[in-house]
Amino acid sequence: MPDLDWVTARSKCSGPEVFKRIRAGVFRDLATRNLFPSEPDMIFKMAEDPNPSEDNFKILRQGHHLEDQLEFRVEGQRIYVKDGSGERIIDAVSLLNHEGECRLKVDEQELEYWQFCRRALEEFFRF
Numbered sequence: 001m002p003d004l005d006w007v008t009a010r011s012k013c014s015g016p017e018v019f020k021r022i023r024a025g026v027f028r029d030l031a032t033r034n035l036f037p038s039e040p041d042m043i044f045k046m047a048e049d050p051n052p053s054e055d056n057f058k059i060l061r062q063g064h065h066l067e068d069q070l071e072f073r074v075e076g077q078r079i080y081v082k083d084g085s086g087e088r089i090i091d092a093v094s095l096l097n098h099e100g101e102c103r104l105k106v107d108e109q110e111l112e113y114w115q116f117c118r119r120a121l122e123e124f125f126r127f
Helices: 006-011 015-033 113-125
Strands: 043-046 056-063 066-075 078-082 088-096 102-106 109-111
Touching: 006 088, 015 043, 015 056, 015 066, 015 078, 015 088, 015 113, 056 113, 066 113, 088 113, 102 113, 109 113
Parallel strands: none
Antiparallel strands: 043 056, 056 066, 066 078, 078 088, 088 102, 102 109
């Protein structure tokens, strides 16, 4: 990509911009997961927030005698997810790689958005 406008591409790959895409992906994943119930009365949904914020959101898993949550948060270029006990389960940094693609770096791996969401949600979804 010799003519890549890397400044514009990097601007579109900022932490807050990537976080918007992650939020939209999680919303879709929740709706899809609810189509495949694995336990009676279990539902996955976005937590209702009377004061919504652009830098974080929570999702819930609710069922018979069960409630758990994950919190997604962005701070600068860093995007992370914490479980219900407050422990970070995945931590990533948004980056523009050498091919001009916006990715999330987790440990030493570059992930696409869907891969980040899968890592954050797969255990929570209890397949």
